[in-house]
Amino acid sequence: MGMPLRLLVVEDSADDVELLVRELRRGGYEPVHERVDTAPAMQAALERQPWDLVVSDHSVPQLNAFAALELLKASRLDIPFIIVSGTIGEELAVKAMKAGANDYVLKGNLKRLVPALTRELTDAEERRARRAAEQALCESQQQTILELATAYEATLEGWAHALDLRDRETEGHSRRVTELTLRLARRLGVTEAEQVHLRRGALLHDIGKVGIPDAVLLKPSRLTPEEWEIMRRHPAYARELLAPVAYLGPALDIPYCHHEKWDGTGYPRGLKGEEIPLAARMFAAVDIWDAVRSNRPYRSAWSHEQAREHIASLAGTHLDPATTQVFLDMMASGANQTSENAVDATHGRMSGTILVVDDVPANGTLFQRWLSADGYDVVTAESGEAALAAVAQRRPDLVLLDIRMPPPDGLTVCRRLKDDRATRQIPIIFMTGRQDFAYEGGWRDVGADDCLTKPVDGHELRTRIRGVLQRGRCAPCDAQLGLR
Numbered sequence: 001m002g003m004p005l006r007l008l009v010v011e012d013s014a015d016d017v018e019l020l021v022r023e024l025r026r027g028g029y030e031p032v033h034e035r036v037d038t039a040p041a042m043q044a045a046l047e048r049q050p051w052d053l054v055v056s057d058h059s060v061p062q063l064n065a066f067a068a069l070e071l072l073k074a075s076r077l078d079i080p081f082i083i084v085s086g087t088i089g090e091e092l093a094v095k096a097m098k099a100g101a102n103d104y105v106l107k108g109n110l111k112r113l114v115p116a117l118t119r120e121l122t123d124a125e126e127r128r129a130r131r132a133a134e135q136a137l138c139e140s141q142q143q144t145i146l147e148l149a150t151a152y153e154a155t156l157e158g159w160a161h162a163l164d165l166r167d168r169e170t171e172g173h174s175r176r177v178t179e180l181t182l183r184l185a186r187r188l189g190v191t192e193a194e195q196v197h198l199r200r201g202a203l204l205h206d207i208g209k210v211g212i213p214d215a216v217l218l219k220p221s222r223l224t225p226e227e228w229e230i231m232r233r234h235p236a237y238a239r240e241l242l243a244p245v246a247y248l249g250p251a252l253d254i255p256y257c258h259h260e261k262w263d264g265t266g267y268p269r270g271l272k273g274e275e276i277p278l279a280a281r282m283f284a285a286v287d288i289w290d291a292v293r294s295n296r297p298y299r300s301a302w303s304h305e306q307a308r309e310h311i312a313s314l315a316g317t318h319l320d321p322a323t324t325q326v327f328l329d330m331m332a333s334g335a336n337q338t339s340e341n342a343v344d345a346t347h348g349r350m351s352g353t354i355l356v357v358d359d360v361p362a363n364g365t366l367f368q369r370w371l372s373a374d375g376y377d378v379v380t381a382e383s384g385e386a387a388l389a390a391v392a393q394r395r396p397d398l399v400l401l402d403i404r405m406p407p408p409d410g411l412t413v414c415r416r417l418k419d420d421r422a423t424r425q426i427p428i429i430f431m432t433g434r435q436d437f438a439y440e441g442g443w444r445d446v447g448a449d450d451c452l453t454k455p456v457d458g459h460e461l462r463t464r465i466r467g468v469l470q471r472g473r474c475a476p477c478d479a480q481l482g483l484r
Helices: 014-026 040-049 067-074 092-097 108-165 175-186 192-203 207-211 225-231 236-243 248-252 254-256 278-291 304-314 321-332 361-374 384-394 410-419 435-439 458-480
Strands: 004-012 031-038 053-056 081-085 103-106 351-358 376-382 398-401 428-432 450-455
Touching: 004 014, 004 040, 014 031, 031 040, 031 410, 040 053, 040 067, 053 067, 053 361, 067 081, 067 092, 081 108, 092 103, 092 450, 103 108, 103 254, 103 304, 103 435, 108 175, 108 192, 108 207, 108 458, 175 192, 175 278, 175 321, 192 254, 192 278, 192 458, 207 236, 207 248, 225 428, 236 254, 248 450, 248 458, 254 278, 278 304, 304 321, 361 458, 384 398, 384 410, 384 450, 398 410, 398 458, 410 428, 428 458, 450 458
Parallel strands: 004 031, 004 053, 053 081, 081 103, 351 376, 351 398, 398 428, 428 450
Antiparallel strands: none
């Protein structure tokens, strides 16, 4: 019994295929083969199952060797390609090798076929082994990054909750101001990447108060000048606490600067106007709003209109006039109410079902945990076949798709979904360790909407998903307005 070999033959002569098969059997192989002679047939064969080798005649009328080679390259499958022809000249053979063919054999000299095939199969196996090792390392890094990101987020939420518990008067304050700050940020055109840091800064805006004695922080009556001096140290304490944590460095603007005032009379540094970071200017209006709209032992919460008038009166002295106006417009328009498809800024929530397709179960579990915490309904699949079945059953709002997986692979899954009228509008984001595929734009060739290289940063993933979903939800409106 010979070594099994899955052979795809581009040939218009069944007799010539039989000669190839006999030669391979004499060389110790037992080929299972399929003959194709058109581009659609070859494309279907490449998608249907994995092949060990492609052998192509040069002069097939509807699919010569160069066209077949281009089809194979477009599929991005790493399969050796050998030209076996009686008509190809040396000049064309050299051109084919430069184009990516692995070797060529003349039909009159088929004894060269087995040695050439064996050499190329060995090289291909070594490449696969290297990729498998790289993939294993990549998957390990992926799991570590997501575990760390999940732990970081849980830690930040825990810190914020602990601060609220310490000061019962402001319980829930951190969650509320974070939500409003991010809604205001979107109104002002702040990027999704910057919103990640805004969220952390808003959650931890009062972290410096851990250094304030309870006698001062929880004093029910008016603070003395000396006690105010102590209270005003909390931004500096926040900086001391957070600055050494590289992960939180970009989030420092709010904890350190949210008590600065537009007219320069704030603390801790007396910054003025646009010297104050935009994040802190946004947050200042939100912080005051939540303070006056909350009940205190010494007063009841102000009405919506009272709060608006108070915030407006501070524009130009305490608050940035431009930012304050955007905030007031947002509150007046009811933008602080969550609509059916709106993002819950506190946790980056957006409604929708996401299908995560990854053949490493641990990855699927981690992505599911991460995205479920954001409010998504997450479905997982570990093969191309399972992915297509899940799409047919659940019709997800977005598919996160790996490339290398049990057949059909991710490229084939993407093509099938984008070629089907019923599923072509479902956004697809590739997640892959193949940097060439991401950087060279191969994902666009198969109709995907975005691509991330593994290991995927959880926050970058959140940003890309939100962006793709929002673009998809805006598409019908854009079409009606003639913008697409």
